[in-house]
Amino acid sequence: MDMAEWEVVQGRVNFEYGLEFRGYAYDVATLKSARNIKNGKISFDMTLDSHNADKKMIFTVNLDNNIGNEHISILFYSDGNIKIYEAKKGFNKQLASLIDSMDIMNQLEIRSHNDSNRIRCNIIIAITGSVITIFRNGIEILCAYKTISCLAQINANFEGEGFSSIKNFSVSNMKSTAFVVMEFSEKFNNIYMKVIRPACEKQNILCIRIDEVCSPGKITSDILEAIKEVDIIIAEITPNNANVFFELGYAFAFDKPIIPLVNGSERDKLPFDISDIRTIFYENSEKGSDQSKTKLSIFFGED
Numbered sequence: 001m002d003m004a005e006w007e008v009v010q011g012r013v014n015f016e017y018g019l020e021f022r023g024y025a026y027d028v029a030t031l032k033s034a035r036n037i038k039n040g041k042i043s044f045d046m047t048l049d050s051h052n053a054d055k056k057m058i059f060t061v062n063l064d065n066n067i068g069n070e071h072i073s074i075l076f077y078s079d080g081n082i083k084i085y086e087a088k089k090g091f092n093k094q095l096a097s098l099i100d101s102m103d104i105m106n107q108l109e110i111r112s113h114n115d116s117n118r119i120r121c122n123i124i125i126a127i128t129g130s131v132i133t134i135f136r137n138g139i140e141i142l143c144a145y146k147t148i149s150c151l152a153q154i155n156a157n158f159e160g161e162g163f164s165s166i167k168n169f170s171v172s173n174m175k176s177t178a179f180v181v182m183e184f185s186e187k188f189n190n191i192y193m194k195v196i197r198p199a200c201e202k203q204n205i206l207c208i209r210i211d212e213v214c215s216p217g218k219i220t221s222d223i224l225e226a227i228k229e230v231d232i233i234i235a236e237i238t239p240n241n242a243n244v245f246f247e248l249g250y251a252f253a254f255d256k257p258i259i260p261l262v263n264g265s266e267r268d269k270l271p272f273d274i275s276d277i278r279t280i281f282y283e284n285s286e287k288g289s290d291q292s293k294t295k296l297s298i299f300f301g302e303d
Helices: 188-201 219-229 244-254 287-301
Strands: 006-010 019-037 040-050 057-064 072-079 083-094 097-110 120-127 131-136 139-145 152-175 177-181 206-209 232-236 258-263 280-283
Touching: 006 206, 019 097, 040 057, 040 072, 072 120, 072 232, 083 131, 120 244, 177 219, 177 244, 188 206, 188 232, 188 258, 188 287, 219 244, 232 244, 244 258, 280 287
Parallel strands: 177 206, 177 232, 232 258, 258 280
Antiparallel strands: 006 019, 019 152, 040 120, 040 152, 057 072, 057 152, 072 083, 083 097, 120 131, 131 139
Protein backbone atom coordinates (compact mmCIF):
# COMPACT_ATOMS: atom_id res chain seq x y z
CA MET A 1 0.00 0.00 0.00
CA ASP A 2 1.45 3.32 -1.12
CA MET A 3 1.13 5.73 1.80
CA ALA A 4 1.65 8.66 -0.60
CA GLU A 5 -1.88 7.96 -1.84
CA TRP A 6 -3.43 8.87 1.54
CA GLU A 7 -3.84 12.20 3.28
CA VAL A 8 -4.98 12.52 6.89
CA VAL A 9 -7.45 15.40 7.21
CA GLN A 10 -8.51 14.76 10.81
CA GLY A 11 -7.00 12.88 13.76
CA ARG A 12 -3.86 10.75 13.86
CA VAL A 13 -2.97 7.69 11.78
CA ASN A 14 0.33 5.79 11.83
CA PHE A 15 1.58 4.73 8.37
CA GLU A 16 4.54 2.56 9.48
CA TYR A 17 2.76 -0.79 9.03
CA GLY A 18 -0.17 0.11 6.80
CA LEU A 19 -2.90 2.30 8.29
CA GLU A 20 -2.88 2.10 12.10
CA PHE A 21 -5.23 3.99 14.40
CA ARG A 22 -5.28 4.06 18.20
CA GLY A 23 -8.38 5.61 19.67
CA TYR A 24 -8.84 7.02 23.15
CA ALA A 25 -12.10 8.42 24.49
CA TYR A 26 -13.78 7.76 21.17
CA ASP A 27 -11.27 9.47 18.89
CA VAL A 28 -11.87 9.90 15.17
CA ALA A 29 -9.54 9.96 12.17
CA THR A 30 -10.48 10.83 8.58
CA LEU A 31 -8.42 10.08 5.48
CA LYS A 32 -8.75 10.95 1.81
CA SER A 33 -7.08 8.92 -0.92
CA ALA A 34 -5.90 9.49 -4.47
CA ARG A 35 -7.66 6.32 -5.61
CA ASN A 36 -10.97 6.16 -7.48
CA ILE A 37 -13.30 3.33 -8.43
CA LYS A 38 -16.40 2.78 -10.52
CA ASN A 39 -16.26 -0.88 -11.43
CA GLY A 40 -13.81 -3.22 -9.71
CA LYS A 41 -12.57 -4.44 -6.34
CA ILE A 42 -11.25 -2.94 -3.11
CA SER A 43 -9.33 -5.42 -0.96
CA PHE A 44 -7.63 -5.10 2.43
CA ASP A 45 -6.69 -7.00 5.59
CA MET A 46 -8.45 -5.55 8.64
CA THR A 47 -7.93 -5.81 12.39
CA LEU A 48 -10.39 -4.07 14.73
CA ASP A 49 -9.81 -4.47 18.48
CA SER A 50 -12.01 -2.53 20.88
CA HIS A 51 -10.95 -1.86 24.48
CA ASN A 52 -14.48 -0.94 25.47
CA ALA A 53 -17.52 -3.09 24.66
CA ASP A 54 -19.73 0.01 24.62
CA LYS A 55 -17.46 1.87 22.19
CA LYS A 56 -16.82 -0.43 19.26
CA MET A 57 -14.03 0.20 16.80
CA ILE A 58 -15.38 1.18 13.40
CA PHE A 59 -13.60 1.37 10.05
CA THR A 60 -15.56 3.05 7.25
CA VAL A 61 -14.89 3.00 3.52
CA ASN A 62 -16.55 5.95 1.79
CA LEU A 63 -17.17 6.08 -1.95
CA ASP A 64 -17.62 9.80 -2.57
CA ASN A 65 -19.30 11.05 -5.74
CA ASN A 66 -18.74 14.79 -5.60
CA ILE A 67 -20.49 15.34 -8.93
CA GLY A 68 -23.73 13.74 -7.78
CA ASN A 69 -23.44 15.08 -4.21
CA GLU A 70 -23.86 11.61 -2.76
CA HIS A 71 -21.75 8.88 -1.26
CA ILE A 72 -21.93 5.27 -0.19
CA SER A 73 -20.56 4.32 3.21
CA ILE A 74 -19.57 0.78 4.22
CA LEU A 75 -19.05 0.43 7.98
CA PHE A 76 -17.11 -2.44 9.56
CA TYR A 77 -17.49 -2.96 13.34
CA SER A 78 -15.17 -4.72 15.77
CA ASP A 79 -18.01 -7.07 16.76
CA GLY A 80 -18.30 -8.27 13.14
CA ASN A 81 -21.33 -6.22 12.12
CA ILE A 82 -21.37 -4.52 8.72
CA LYS A 83 -23.59 -1.71 7.44
CA ILE A 84 -23.98 -0.17 4.00
CA TYR A 85 -25.90 3.04 3.50
CA GLU A 86 -26.27 5.74 0.92
CA ALA A 87 -26.01 9.34 2.06
CA LYS A 88 -27.15 12.27 -0.03
CA LYS A 89 -26.61 15.99 0.23
CA GLY A 90 -29.77 18.04 0.30
CA PHE A 91 -30.41 21.75 0.54
CA ASN A 92 -31.48 22.96 3.97
CA LYS A 93 -33.62 26.08 3.50
CA GLN A 94 -33.32 27.19 7.13
CA LEU A 95 -29.51 26.92 7.19
CA ALA A 96 -29.18 27.83 3.49
CA SER A 97 -26.46 25.20 3.13
CA LEU A 98 -25.81 21.69 1.92
CA ILE A 99 -26.06 19.01 4.59
CA ASP A 100 -25.46 15.26 4.69
CA SER A 101 -28.40 13.03 5.50
CA MET A 102 -28.57 9.26 5.79
CA ASP A 103 -31.02 7.57 3.47
CA ILE A 104 -32.42 4.93 5.83
CA MET A 105 -34.37 3.31 2.99
CA ASN A 106 -31.10 2.31 1.35
CA GLN A 107 -29.40 1.02 4.51
CA LEU A 108 -28.46 -2.64 4.72
CA GLU A 109 -26.95 -4.41 7.70
CA ILE A 110 -25.60 -7.81 8.66
CA ARG A 111 -25.27 -8.71 12.32
CA SER A 112 -22.62 -11.04 13.68
CA HIS A 113 -22.62 -13.25 16.78
CA ASN A 114 -19.04 -12.33 17.61
CA ASP A 115 -18.98 -11.32 21.30
CA SER A 116 -15.24 -10.73 21.57
CA ASN A 117 -15.33 -7.19 20.11
CA ARG A 118 -12.23 -8.11 18.12
CA ILE A 119 -12.05 -9.18 14.50
CA ARG A 120 -9.24 -9.94 12.09
CA CYS A 121 -10.12 -10.76 8.47
CA ASN A 122 -9.68 -10.05 4.78
CA ILE A 123 -12.33 -7.84 3.18
CA ILE A 124 -13.18 -7.52 -0.51
CA ILE A 125 -15.65 -4.91 -1.75
CA ALA A 126 -16.66 -5.92 -5.27
CA ILE A 127 -18.50 -3.36 -7.44
CA THR A 128 -20.08 -4.67 -10.65
CA GLY A 129 -22.43 -2.16 -12.23
CA SER A 130 -25.22 -1.68 -9.67
CA VAL A 131 -24.17 -4.62 -7.49
CA ILE A 132 -21.99 -4.01 -4.43
CA THR A 133 -20.93 -7.27 -2.76
CA ILE A 134 -18.97 -7.63 0.49
CA PHE A 135 -16.78 -10.71 0.99
CA ARG A 136 -15.23 -11.57 4.38
CA ASN A 137 -12.44 -14.15 4.21
CA GLY A 138 -13.66 -15.12 0.75
CA ILE A 139 -17.29 -15.65 1.82
CA GLU A 140 -20.06 -13.45 0.40
CA ILE A 141 -21.92 -11.95 3.35
CA LEU A 142 -23.71 -8.83 2.11
CA CYS A 143 -25.04 -7.52 -1.21
CA ALA A 144 -26.57 -4.14 -2.07
CA TYR A 145 -27.82 -2.50 -5.25
CA LYS A 146 -26.67 1.02 -6.05
CA THR A 147 -25.35 2.50 -9.28
CA ILE A 148 -22.09 4.44 -9.05
CA SER A 149 -22.62 6.75 -12.00
CA CYS A 150 -19.07 8.10 -12.21
CA LEU A 151 -15.65 7.56 -10.69
CA ALA A 152 -15.94 7.71 -6.90
CA GLN A 153 -13.10 8.84 -4.66
CA ILE A 154 -12.17 6.29 -2.00
CA ASN A 155 -11.96 7.80 1.48
CA ALA A 156 -11.88 6.26 4.96
CA ASN A 157 -12.69 6.87 8.62
CA PHE A 158 -11.53 5.33 11.90
CA GLU A 159 -13.39 5.77 15.16
CA GLY A 160 -13.74 4.11 18.54
CA GLU A 161 -11.70 3.26 21.60
CA GLY A 162 -9.02 0.69 20.86
CA PHE A 163 -6.77 -0.35 17.98
CA SER A 164 -7.39 -0.63 14.21
CA SER A 165 -5.07 -1.78 11.45
CA ILE A 166 -5.59 -1.83 7.68
CA LYS A 167 -2.93 -3.56 5.58
CA ASN A 168 -2.50 -4.59 1.93
CA PHE A 169 -5.08 -2.06 0.74
CA SER A 170 -5.48 -2.42 -3.03
CA VAL A 171 -7.84 -1.16 -5.71
CA SER A 172 -8.37 -2.77 -9.12
CA ASN A 173 -10.66 -1.20 -11.71
CA MET A 174 -12.38 -3.22 -14.41
CA LYS A 175 -13.34 -2.33 -17.97
CA SER A 176 -16.62 -0.45 -18.32
CA THR A 177 -19.49 -2.34 -19.93
CA ALA A 178 -22.51 -1.29 -21.99
CA PHE A 179 -25.65 -3.36 -22.52
CA VAL A 180 -27.60 -2.78 -25.72
CA VAL A 181 -31.39 -3.13 -25.73
CA MET A 182 -33.04 -3.05 -29.13
CA GLU A 183 -35.33 -4.85 -31.52
CA PHE A 184 -33.53 -7.81 -33.08
CA SER A 185 -34.15 -7.41 -36.78
CA GLU A 186 -32.10 -6.83 -39.90
CA LYS A 187 -33.54 -3.33 -40.09
CA PHE A 188 -31.86 -2.25 -36.84
CA ASN A 189 -28.79 -4.46 -37.01
CA ASN A 190 -27.04 -1.83 -39.12
CA ILE A 191 -27.04 0.78 -36.33
CA TYR A 192 -25.61 -1.82 -33.94
CA MET A 193 -22.81 -3.07 -36.20
CA LYS A 194 -21.82 0.28 -37.76
CA VAL A 195 -22.40 2.71 -34.88
CA ILE A 196 -22.91 1.24 -31.41
CA ARG A 197 -20.29 -1.51 -31.37
CA PRO A 198 -17.50 0.55 -33.07
CA ALA A 199 -18.16 3.51 -30.74
CA CYS A 200 -17.88 1.24 -27.68
CA GLU A 201 -14.68 -0.39 -28.95
CA LYS A 202 -13.13 3.02 -29.61
CA GLN A 203 -13.78 4.02 -25.98
CA ASN A 204 -12.55 0.63 -24.67
CA ILE A 205 -16.05 -0.25 -23.43
CA LEU A 206 -17.19 -3.86 -23.52
CA CYS A 207 -20.39 -4.00 -25.60
CA ILE A 208 -22.97 -6.70 -24.79
CA ARG A 209 -26.12 -7.67 -26.68
CA ILE A 210 -28.17 -10.55 -25.33
CA ASP A 211 -28.30 -12.50 -28.62
CA GLU A 212 -24.49 -12.70 -28.49
CA VAL A 213 -24.46 -14.37 -25.06
CA CYS A 214 -24.11 -18.16 -25.21
CA SER A 215 -25.01 -19.74 -21.87
CA PRO A 216 -27.67 -22.08 -20.46
CA GLY A 217 -30.66 -20.70 -18.59
CA LYS A 218 -33.51 -18.25 -19.15
CA ILE A 219 -32.86 -15.39 -21.53
CA THR A 220 -35.05 -13.03 -19.49
CA SER A 221 -33.03 -13.73 -16.34
CA ASP A 222 -29.79 -13.07 -18.26
CA ILE A 223 -31.17 -9.74 -19.50
CA LEU A 224 -32.17 -8.56 -16.03
CA GLU A 225 -28.83 -9.62 -14.51
CA ALA A 226 -26.93 -7.91 -17.32
CA ILE A 227 -28.83 -4.65 -16.76
CA LYS A 228 -27.89 -4.73 -13.06
CA GLU A 229 -24.24 -5.50 -13.69
CA VAL A 230 -23.30 -3.13 -16.53
CA ASP A 231 -22.36 0.55 -16.36
CA ILE A 232 -24.32 2.01 -19.29
CA ILE A 233 -27.53 1.13 -21.13
CA ILE A 234 -27.75 1.91 -24.86
CA ALA A 235 -31.34 1.69 -26.10
CA GLU A 236 -32.55 1.81 -29.70
CA ILE A 237 -36.16 2.95 -29.19
CA THR A 238 -37.38 3.87 -32.67
CA PRO A 239 -40.21 1.30 -32.73
CA ASN A 240 -42.70 0.86 -29.88
CA ASN A 241 -41.21 -2.49 -28.89
CA ALA A 242 -42.69 -3.72 -25.61
CA ASN A 243 -39.61 -5.80 -24.71
CA VAL A 244 -37.25 -2.86 -25.22
CA PHE A 245 -39.36 -0.50 -23.10
CA PHE A 246 -39.68 -3.12 -20.35
CA GLU A 247 -35.89 -3.45 -20.22
CA LEU A 248 -35.57 0.34 -20.30
CA GLY A 249 -37.89 0.65 -17.31
CA TYR A 250 -35.89 -1.96 -15.41
CA ALA A 251 -32.72 0.04 -16.09
CA PHE A 252 -34.44 3.19 -14.74
CA ALA A 253 -35.17 1.35 -11.50
CA PHE A 254 -31.42 0.91 -10.97
CA ASP A 255 -30.53 4.53 -11.86
CA LYS A 256 -28.55 3.40 -14.87
CA PRO A 257 -27.08 5.99 -17.24
CA ILE A 258 -29.18 5.51 -20.39
CA ILE A 259 -28.34 6.60 -23.94
CA PRO A 260 -31.39 6.35 -26.24
CA LEU A 261 -30.98 6.23 -30.02
CA VAL A 262 -33.79 7.03 -32.46
CA ASN A 263 -34.01 7.01 -36.25
CA GLY A 264 -35.06 10.62 -36.84
CA SER A 265 -36.78 9.84 -40.13
CA GLU A 266 -39.13 7.36 -38.46
CA ARG A 267 -39.77 8.96 -35.09
CA ASP A 268 -39.55 12.59 -34.02
CA LYS A 269 -41.37 12.42 -30.69
CA LEU A 270 -40.55 10.34 -27.62
CA PRO A 271 -42.99 8.99 -25.00
CA PHE A 272 -43.61 11.64 -22.33
CA ASP A 273 -41.86 9.81 -19.47
CA ILE A 274 -38.54 9.69 -21.34
CA SER A 275 -38.87 12.86 -23.41
CA ASP A 276 -36.45 14.75 -21.13
CA ILE A 277 -33.58 12.30 -21.67
CA ARG A 278 -30.88 13.51 -24.04
CA THR A 279 -31.30 11.34 -27.11
CA ILE A 280 -29.21 10.69 -30.22
CA PHE A 281 -31.32 11.06 -33.36
CA TYR A 282 -29.57 9.35 -36.26
CA GLU A 283 -30.05 8.84 -39.98
CA ASN A 284 -29.36 5.65 -41.96
CA SER A 285 -26.51 6.83 -44.15
CA GLU A 286 -22.73 6.65 -44.16
CA LYS A 287 -22.50 10.27 -43.06
CA GLY A 288 -25.18 9.70 -40.43
CA SER A 289 -23.31 6.68 -39.04
CA ASP A 290 -20.12 8.72 -38.63
CA GLN A 291 -22.00 11.54 -36.91
CA SER A 292 -23.79 9.09 -34.59
CA LYS A 293 -20.51 7.41 -33.58
CA THR A 294 -19.06 10.81 -32.69
CA LYS A 295 -22.13 11.74 -30.65
CA LEU A 296 -22.12 8.40 -28.86
CA SER A 297 -18.46 8.85 -27.92
CA ILE A 298 -19.31 12.26 -26.45
CA PHE A 299 -22.13 10.71 -24.42
CA PHE A 300 -19.71 8.07 -23.08
CA GLY A 301 -17.43 10.85 -21.89
CA GLU A 302 -20.31 12.48 -19.98
CA ASP A 303 -21.22 9.19 -18.27
